[in-house]
Amino acid sequence: MYGNRKKRRIYSVFMILLIFQLCFGMPGILSEEVYSDELDKDKLDIPGNIQTSATVNTIALKWNPVAEAESYDIEINGSVTEGIEVNEHIFEGLESNTEYVIRIRAANEEQLSEWSDPLVCKTFEAKNDALETNSDPENDITVTEYVYGVTEPVNPIPGEEQLTFDGNGLLGEYYNNISLTDLALRRIDHEINFDWGFESPDAAIKGNTFSVRWTGKVQPRYSGKYNFYTLTNNGVRLWVNNKLIINNPLSLPNKESKGTIKLLAGEKYDIKMEYYEFLGKAKAVLSWSSKDQKKEVIPQSQLYSP
Ligand SMILES: [Ca+2]
Ligand SMILES: [Ca+2]
Numbered sequence: 021m022y023g024n025r026k027k028r029r030i031y032s033v034f035m036i037l038l039i040f041q042l043c044f045g046m047p048g049i050l051s052e053e054v055y056s057d058e059l060d061k062d063k064l065d066i067p068g069n070i071q072t073s074a075t076v077n078t079i080a081l082k083w084n085p086v087a088e089a090e091s092y093d094i095e096i097n098g099s100v101t102e103g104i105e106v107n108e109h110i111f112e113g114l115e116s117n118t119e120y121v122i123r124i125r126a127a128n129e130e131q132l133s134e135w136s137d138p139l140v141c142k143t144f145e146a147k148n149d150a151l152e153t154n155s156d157p158e159n160d161i162t163v164t165e166y167v168y169g170v171t172e173p174v175n176p177i178p179g180e181e182q183l184t185f186d187g188n189g190l191l192g193e194y195y196n197n198i199s200l201t202d203l204a205l206r207r208i209d210h211e212i213n214f215d216w217g218f219e220s221p222d223a224a225i226k227g228n229t230f231s232v233r234w235t236g237k238v239q240p241r242y243s244g245k246y247n248f249y250t251l252t253n254n255g256v257r258l259w260v261n262n263k264l265i266i267n268n269p270l271s272l273p274n275k276e277s278k279g280t281i282k283l284l285a286g287e288k289y290d291i292k293m294e295y296y297e298f299l300g301k302a303k304a305v306l307s308w309s310s311k312d313q314k315k316e317v318i319p320q321s322q323l324y325s326p
Contacts (some may be wrong), residue, residue, distance in 0.1 A: 029107050049174060064089055064133035066125040067107070072141040073198065073298055075255070075269040076116045081124070082108040082299050085138060088135065089126035095135065096122050103127075108249075108299055110270065117145040183241070183286040185321040190236040191292070194221060198296040200231045207233065211321040212306035213291060221302075231296035232304065237288035237324040242312035246283050249315070251276045251305040254298045258306070261289040 044131055051229035066190045082096065085107040092104045096111060097120050101147040110174045114120065119142045126133040183316075189210040204224045212234055220227040220241045238260065250266050252255045265279025283289060309315035 036124055042077045046061075047260065048132065063128040064128065064131060066133050066271055067092060067126055068136070068137050070122075070124060070136060070139060071272070072122070072139065073270050074141050074143050076144045077114045078110055078112050078270040079114060079122070079143065080108070080110045080254075080298060083124055083136075086126035090128040093132070094122065094124050096120050103303060103320050105221060110272065112270075116143050118143050121212060122271070123196075158321050185238065185239060185241065187319075187323040188223075188322050188325055190234040190293075190323050191325045193233045193235075194225050195231045196224075196226055196229075196233050198229050198231055200294060200296075204230075204317070208325050211317055211323065212304055213223065214302075214304045216297075216302040218301055227302075228297060228299050230302075231294070234291075234293045234295075234306075235325050236291060238291040238318065239288045239322050240283045240308075240310070240313070241286055242310055243285040244282065245280055245312050245314070246308055246310045247315075249276055249305075249307040249309070250279070250280050250293070250295075251303065251307070252295055253301055253303040256304070257294045258271055259290070259292040270298075291323075 065086045067086055067089075070081060071085040072079060072081055072326075077214040079096075083092075086092075091102070092107065092109075093100055093102045094104060094109055095101075101109070109121075115144070119140050121140055123136050123138050125135045189208045190212065190257065192207050192209040193200075194205040194207075195202060196204045205220075205222050214221065218227060220230070221232070226317070246260075248258055248260060248265060250258055250268070250271075251274070252269050252271045253275075255269040256266060256271055256277065257264060257269065258277075258279060260279070260281050261280060261283070265281050268275065268277040268279045293304075293306060305317060306316050307315055
């Protein structure tokens, strides 16, 4: 009997504590949970998966989009650029061979996310001091002019119509990264005149972060100073006769670059074009012109695979 009374008393005390908890304790706990749920609902995520790509004087960034974010702020060496509306950005005009510390946060009208962990990205050392790059804002063309080759102007060779032009195109080597190291595909491209948009050049190639090296020979129809033009999205380098005549390693969309070199009609010159696509749309077009040659995409007849 005594044992049962004790059990009943313990049971009663337990019930009183439980009722007290229900009346006074629980509302407090519940309201805290509701409050933190409301905070979580609006909290912006920190931008993640930040990828960088550097050149001598540029740093390109992209990151995963953040839900509910309307824009992004980027801090680069302490200076903040606000209101970037897409999840990618390119800083231009940076110092070469310099480390930049970068953080990104998301923003909308109500709030800011925390800054991402700082990451360090270093620009490359400038190697080719002779190369002059001028910007022509009127035509939105980045001009890289570098004249090589024969010293005296050469007139078209008499009887040049006897020259034969029967090229087959250039060897295209396609890589599944932007650094021309992860070879995925080799093929002959009759000309370099590609507008891939958001698509990939081939099922074996990713839609972003791929690169291509085209090699072979180029054969001009006329003698004289030739302009070569690359219209690329994104970076490009072009060598003709083993001279680097275009060096635009971080081409913005629809940027045309021009390089100039003197050539002799009918000669076959080494040509190499390196290109990479970083993000978004992809494009690679190689054209030429001279005083005797109207501007055109360099046709298959003038290109020879190695
Ligand atoms: Ca793409
Ligand atoms: Ca692109």
